[in-house]
Amino acid sequence: YSEAVVGLFCRSSEQNCGSCCCNSLDSVKEDDKVTRRAKQQAGIPKAEAWFTVPSENLSTVRCCIKVVEVLLSFVAFVLEEVVDNCVSCAPLYFFEFVSCTAFLFTLLLLILLITQLHKKVGITCWQHLDFGYTLLILVFFFIASIAYMADNSGKQVEKSAVVFGFLASVAFLADVVVFIRTKGVPCLSKKPGPENQAVPVPEVEKLNANGNDSG
Numbered sequence: 001y002s003e004a005v006v007g008l009f010c011r012s013s014e015q016n017c018g019s020c021c022c023n024s025l026d027s028v029k030e031d032d033k034v035t036r037r038a039k040q041q042a043g044i045p046k047a048e049a050w051f052t053v054p055s056e057n058l059s060t061v062r063c064c065i066k067v068v069e070v071l072l073s074f075v076a077f078v079l080e081e082v083v084d085n086c087v088s089c090a091p092l093y094f095f096e097f098v099s100c101t102a103f104l105f106t107l108l109l110l111i112l113l114i115t116q117l118h119k120k121v122g123i124t125c126w127q128h129l130d131f132g133y134t135l136l137i138l139v140f141f142f143i144a145s146i147a148y149m150a151d152n153s154g155k156q157v158e159k160s161a162v163v164f165g166f167l168a169s170v171a172f173l174a175d176v177v178v179f180i181r182t183k184g185v186p187c188l189s190k191k192p193g194p195e196n197q198a199v200p201v202p203e204v205e206k207l208n209a210n211g212n213d214s215g
Helices: 002-042 060-082 089-114 126-150 156-183 203-214
Strands: none
Touching: 060 089, 060 156, 089 126, 089 156, 126 156
């Protein structure tokens, strides 16, 4: 008899505990809903995502292209650094400067555009900056690759560096083309001017028109 009483007491305790847990979970969910409604009514903004792609400054396609630019520029820079001696060092140093600059600044620009850090820098014209920088690096990388191809000692590592230099130039060119097709040239894009708006009719003309209608 005592064992049966104990068993009934344990089962009743488990049922009460389960119902208490369910009630507590329901109350927590209800409190969360009330908190969200209060924040919405108070106008408290939601927390912004740290990784923002796609965004108004960078699409998914251009983000992938910039990743390729960073990788190709880095490989070209590393291959150039492997060269231990040079006959004419001016093209080598120019290629080194351009490839290193392209790698570091493209990586920095990519990090800024895919995160919320670009809002804390104090720059608003990101599209102009992105387009101008990409076009400038394209020109310099292409010139550096041609100059290094024309004047090197003929080593395999130098030829490989030149190849990756041209591949990086193609990636920057693709970035510029995609930018122009999607957003146009920032310097040439015009905002709608006042000439497109409706011209208000002067009050005198309105009065004359009303007088003619009445006559």
